[in-house]
Amino acid sequence: MYDAIYIEDKGKPTVTYIFEHFYNDSMSAASSKGMPVIRVVPEAIVSESTMREYIATEITTVFDDIISAVTRPLTAEEKSPQRHEPENPPRLVFKGNLAEVNQFFYRRGWTDGLPVIPPTEEAVAEILTGTDLPADHLVAKIEPRLGKATVETIAVNAVMAGCLPTYMPLLIAGVQAFAANPGPAMMAVSTGSWAPFWLVNGIVAADINLNCSYGAASPGDIANATIGRAMGLIIKNVCGIRKKIEDMGVYGNPGKYSFVAAENEANSPWEPLHVERGFSKDDSTITLTFPQSFQQMLPFSTDAKGILATVVGSIVPARFGLFTLVLTPNNAQSLANEGWSKQAVKEYIIKNTRVHEDYYRRLGLDAPQASEQNTFLAVSSGSEIFHPTKSGPDPVHIYVYGGFGSWMGFLQGGPSPITKKVDLPKNWVQLVKKFKNIVPNYVRY
């Protein structure tokens, strides 16, 4: 829709074909860009369909509507749309008991379906002790709705998710990462159900007990569970990306609840991700990627040969974008012991992950010729699974997290990672002291 609006603004009449299930999505995009009256023609062609005859029938059916949309005289409203005020509820929006607050928020579409902690003045004030920034400080305006991610709004959503004050620096940096370019918002609304994965580096991880080891991405750790959850609420309530309205993910993705881990720096043989990406070892950072899926694979053997053969033998064509290999500390150590640097492993994967030359021919397909045509998400091209693009010059990444075990993890797809530095408040040491002992104590049975 953004292109149609751009062209209309240049004075040229435009009409866009829209899959009928995406009508609300297209209207949200148009409204957010100031053109709620844009002309679209709904059709019944399922997103990403390649069924030529079916498409021909559908286009023939709506063709008269297309011609009408470029020739039918404009209405007064289309010439000069009435001013539309965005919905800006009062700051104090509701009063009720726990159940009533939850039902009110749920009915307004402000939750992820799980119960929320009521964001009272008192609770929000406590969360705000986690940052030196004033409550009204604007961190970013985020597409598509261009909602204002002020420090207070981030804090309200953080309270709802169950965050502790010490998570605020990560949430602020997370918002900065999400708003860094149009990519994350586009992934969040996509039919592909891409889910944000947040990797944390630096001292902040240990300070807030962010799990980097066994079960890091499983439920059970408050930091891992609530930081991703808060970012999910922010994506909904600040960006305005709501399921089946703007988020048109076909299957959905459990990673959208919370998918957060710290890198297991203490047990990794290599430099941490943030150092590799140009930050100081003393910095704390948060890195955002948008994988489509997380696959786990047991290697043929746990030496370098077995690990690398499993990786290059398991990646299939038709992949979109980035590939991130997640290594346990011991698998990373196995590679390092045999002289493999992180960069050498990446180069090996890029060079050796290929399909046989007759792969597509045997299946009756034409080999994809993506090459540089797609500068946003790399796709397989010919026998190559990985090839650099302008916006993704480094298509393979490596993270080290998880417990000691032989399994390997594949984070599949998405645009290039975005890393932001986490700024800690002056009272960080005192804050950590106050909250660090909040840990689960499992009783042996």
Place this chain on the structure above:
Amino acid sequence: MEQQSTAYEVLSPWAKADPISLHGLAPRLNKVDGKTIGLLCNNKRAAPLILEITEKLLKERFPTASISRFKSQTFSVSALEKEREGEFNDWINEVDAVIAAVGD
């Protein structure tokens, strides 16, 4: 029960947004015959097929109309392909109206 009797006055999580200046649509064509119709295709794979059929129908119905195509390399030229802005603007200047297929 205590939770049910405690009243919580809560803050809105829905971010404030500034009013947006609204734009009207460009004037429509009085006819298609004799005009240059631009077909804008993004990188979704249904889009080229949609426009292939559209071009065929345009040529059948409006034989004096001419067709000009522009292919986006991403989901959106204006949002993601800033380096092609000049090329895109030149194309827009050449056409009288645009039919866009976004494959969604």
